[in-house]
Amino acid sequence: MTEASSTRVADYLRTAILSGELKPGDRIRQEEIASRFGASRLPVREALRMLEAEGLTEHEPHKGARVPRLTAHEVDGVYRMRERLEPLALAESIPRLDDTDTARLEEIQQEIEENDDLERFLELDREFHLHSYRGCRLDPLTSMVQRLWNSTQPYRRAYVARGGRSRMWVVNAEHRLLLDAIARGDSVDAERTLEGHIRRTRIELARYPDLFDA
Amino acid sequence: MTEASSTRVADYLRTAILSGELKPGDRIRQEEIASRFGASRLPVREALRMLEAEGLTEHEPHKGARVPRLTAHEVDGVYRMRERLEPLALAESIPRLDDTDTARLEEIQQEIEENDDLERFLELDREFHLHSYRGCRLDPLTSMVQRLWNSTQPYRRAYVARGGRSRMWVVNAEHRLLLDAIARGDSVDAERTLEGHIRRTRIELARYPDLFDA
DNA sequence: CATTCGCTCCTTGGATCCAATATGGAGGTT
DNA sequence: AACCTCCATATTGGATCCAAGGAGCGAATG
CATH class of the missing domain: 1.20.120.530 (GntR ligand-binding domain-like)
Structure with a gap:
């Protein structure tokens, strides 16, 4: 396992968003993704930061991540x-x-x-x-x-x-x-x-x- | 403390880089920053991700963060x-x-x-x-x-x-x-x-x- | 004497646990 | 009946601990 776990999570979420599986406005719960990968929430958090950098998610303190809804x-x-x-x-x-x-x-x-x-x-x-x-x-x-x-x-x-x-x-x-x-x-x-x-x-x-x- | 700790760390590092205190090629050790803030390494990691999104740092797995050196x-x-x-x-x-x-x-x-x-x-x-x-x-x-x-x-x-x-x-x-x-x-x-x-x-x-x- | 193999230490990556905050519902009041 | 308040709960934010991978140094060998 030379590949970072957070990278895998990011890849998964990215294709999920680009494929339309996750739509604008959808909330992304860390625990849900984590359990789906058998990992802890930590790599999910990292992944969400990466995606935020790519403009694919947005983040609000204590409210979590969402797929951005653009006007x-x-x-x-x-x-x-x-x-x-x-x-x-x-x-x-x-x-x-x-x-x-x-x-x-x-x-x-x-x-x-x-x-x-x-x-x-x-x-x-x-x-x-x-x-x-x-x-x-x-x-x-x-x-x-x-x-x-x-x-x-x-x-x-x-x-x-x-x-x-x-x-x-x-x-x-x-x-x-x-x-x-x-x-x-x-x-x-x-x-x-x-x-x-x-x-x-x-x-x-x-x-x-x-x-x-x- | 309604302000996220990671935000404070990010702010600090951002001004450090923009002011020239941290120069291109400089390595950023998580532990060092964390202890300076009396916080754990976790918010530092988050902060580094944010800065990466802003193009102020770059990240390599297991090698850590650096201020990017551009050609x-x-x-x-x-x-x-x-x-x-x-x-x-x-x-x-x-x-x-x-x-x-x-x-x-x-x-x-x-x-x-x-x-x-x-x-x-x-x-x-x-x-x-x-x-x-x-x-x-x-x-x-x-x-x-x-x-x-x-x-x-x-x-x-x-x-x-x-x-x-x-x-x-x-x-x-x-x-x-x-x-x-x-x-x-x-x-x-x-x-x-x-x-x-x-x-x-x-x-x-x-x-x-x-x-x-x- | 140079080179390469291997070991140790340092730094980052991940898991688990605890704290803080927003959300949603129930109950009381006007 | 509608609205406001307060509390329970779900979810995120942070700390500590453990594991894994890379860099640097030293010793052994060609």
Whole structure:
């Protein structure tokens, strides 16, 4: 057992939140998680701190941890941050991407277009974008980008489940344009395309303010 | 004692790092801090997790916590992130700033120009910029900006101590232009001015690659 | 004489127990 | 009947103790 126990707990909770098993507003009781792992509450506490750092949980003294419930305005803000940060990550990444990477991106996009499952789309879309940043050597930047993706995941899910279906062709077109720019190594074009992609998604999301009520 | 003990420890360590008392590469022994506070190691562990979330410490299993030592490339990356994020924070902030705020900014800038102490300058410069974001209602954004400032603080100090003196007039001019744009409520101009301010600082920093060796 | 193996000590990771605080319900009062 | 207060209980925060892993030093050997 060279792996830290708290890390395992953190991994479990992370996938639970990202998969939608734990929803915004849900309370996380330390004892419950601890017993599920046959461990004490201490590693759970550590894990919750780690997740807090990743923006996946929030903590209030003597009240415990919850999955954060974001307002429409906050999600909008996160998307505006992504509009600025992800183009930077992509520009930093492109010079270091090789043919294997672009082939992989093409493959993912292909599967997105053939896929018909909601949950699978969320995974693939995330993988598509994060893979395009894989060449970015700026650790603080990539971890921040990941954090932003994590924090809005539940609302992405809600949106796609609601009305996202009809707009799928737009996403696919944007992804194809992005792929083209990346394959050509055209960072400037890629940045602009990506910024537009995120901005349009943000504006689209704003059309469904009731996603954030529950 | 309604205040969490771990919070006090975190506050102490944070100021210790930001003030330069703890330098990049320094190890932080839990027992040492704990005894200094007459507390057990547990709240120290929690505090270290919090600081890790803020980018002020880093953690390795069974090896303990250290103040992160950034490479020149990483600091450059952080500045590039700031170039993109802080203009957004400023634009978001400006519509909500009132006359009291601009007066306060003017006051800070005035003191910067009269001041001659290195440590005091670091404080004032930080306060100037962070105060200009005070109207920004996007919590994730402001906390991230603060985080970026924190993580480069030791290197800002080293730079100013080394050669920053001679360039002070540039900083002052930039701050004055920024102030003017803010006072006029001209978000577009303010964004552009701020971006240039950060970019020039980044390029200037890159001229001293040996700041990162020790 | 250098190198490597192994041992000891130091530091961190985890479990259990105790203290402090918020939550929810019952009962009394207006 | 509604509201407020107070108490019981559940849940988190902290202290102490024990286990596990890494670093540094010394001795033995090539």
